[in-house]
Amino acid sequence: MVYDILQTKGDENKVDNIIIKETMLNNKNQILILYQEFLMNYTILNRLFEMQNPVEIYAMFNYLLYNGYLSTNKKFEFQDQRLHGKFFASGSLVLTGKAVCRNISPMLTDILNRSQIKAYNLSTYFPKYLINIKKVATPEYSQEELANWINNHINDPKKSKKLIEKIERFSDDKGKNIELQLKKSEEQDFMESFFGNHVITMAIKDNKNYFLDSTSKSLFSSLDSDSYKLYNDKDQIIEIKKLKTLFWYNTLEEYLEIYKRLLGKYSSKPNLAEKMVIEKVSLLCENNKDVLNSFYNENKELYEEITNRIKTIKI
Numbered sequence: 202m203v204y205d206i207l208q209t210k211g212d213e214n215k216v217d218n219i220i221i222k223e224t225m226l227n228n229k230n231q232i233l234i235l236y237q238e239f240l241m242n243y244t245i246l247n248r249l250f251e252m253q254n255p256v257e258i259y260a261m262f263n264y265l266l267y268n269g270y271l272s273t274n275k276k277f278e279f280q281d282q283r284l285h286g287k288f289f290a291s292g293s294l295v296l297t298g299k300a301v302c303r304n305i306s307p308m309l310t311d312i313l314n315r316s317q318i319k320a321y322n323l324s325t326y327f328p329k330y331l332i333n334i335k336k337v338a339t340p341e342y343s344q345e346e347l348a349n350w351i352n353n354h355i356n357d358p359k360k361s362k363k364l365i366e367k368i369e370r371f372s373d374d375k376g377k378n379i380e381l382q383l384k385k386s387e388e389q390d391f392m393e394s395f396f397g398n399h400v401i402t403m404a405i406k407d408n409k410n411y412f413l414d415s416t417s418k419s420l421f422s423s424l425d426s427d428s429y430k431l432y433n434d435k436d437q438i439i440e441i442k443k444l445k446t447l448f449w450y451n452t453l454e455e456y457l458e459i460y461k462r463l464l465g466k467y468s469s470k471p472n473l474a475e476k477m478v479i480e481k482v483s484l485l486c487e488n489n490k491d492v493l494n495s496f497y498n499e500n501k502e503l504y505e506e507i508t509n510r511i512k513t514i515k516i
Contacts, residue, residue: 228510229288232293232511242499244312246496247261249492255318256479258318259309260478270497273501275497279300280299280359282294282304292304306323306400307322309413309415319404321450321455321458322400322450322451326397348368396445401414409469419437429443429463441463
């Protein structure tokens with residue numbers, strides 16, 4: 202009798218597990234469909250603003266991302282969301298308002314591909330740095346200057362925010378008595394240094410490679426001495442990790458295209474005009490907030506539905 206009861210309970214648990222797995226699979230499929238709808242709507246917005254160059258598209262994406270136009274409740278924050286299994290619509294997590302580089306870059310990559318610009322996700326290794334906050338007798342920097350320094354040297358926006366808050370607490374005179382020292386950490390995580398700890402987007406247009414990082418708001422270029430190492434104007438160097446770039450983010454065919462472009466004699470350094478484009482696009486967005494608000498309101502329900510479905514596949 203006891204055995205029969207246990208067997209019945211076991212069968213019930215199996216049925217429950219099957220139902221849960223089917224629900225999760227159904228939600229994943231629905232998220233993919235809804236995400237494709239969002240990408241289609243976003244492409245229309247790109248056309249409306251006549252965004253054609255990778256840097257233009259990158260600049261507008263950054264503006265929309267950080268001003269909440271791509272997020273549920275119009276709020277965005279850096280937060281890692283762990284999901285069951287490999288998730289093939291990882292860019293859709295941005296729409297929940299909580300995402301990290303491995304969601305942000307895939308969304309930008311998807312948007313570029315939808316705009317008929319070849320784009321790929323690259324797994325990279327971003328070295329870790331230690332920040333030493335020290336009080337000094339002679340005032341040197343304002344709080345705003347220190348905040349800019351942090352944003353330019355720390356890749357993780359969440360850590361940047363905490364450091365700025367710490368400076369505000371320690372500072373006696375709006376940061377003027379604080380000095381910051383940056384030191385590369387000697388303790389590096391082997392798994393991170395081997396597979397990578399940061400994801401960026403590589404776009405290809407005409408005879409140029411574009412390395413776009415919306416998380417740190419940086420444009421990278423290939424080092425002349427090593428095409429798998431990239432640098433930006435903040436003197437930061439990151440390294441492309443081949444294995445994860447191939448097996449996690451791209452097909453073999455896509456990886457071969459990336460390999461060919463990296464080893465080819467293609468320009469990748471952002472010129473002055475491209476850097477000016479970022480300010481120009483930001484100003485364009487500022488002057489057209491009514492259009493962006495309409496875009497948000499038209500997609501708000503779609504964001505909410507994706508957010509609710511993602512909750513069912515979170516660990």
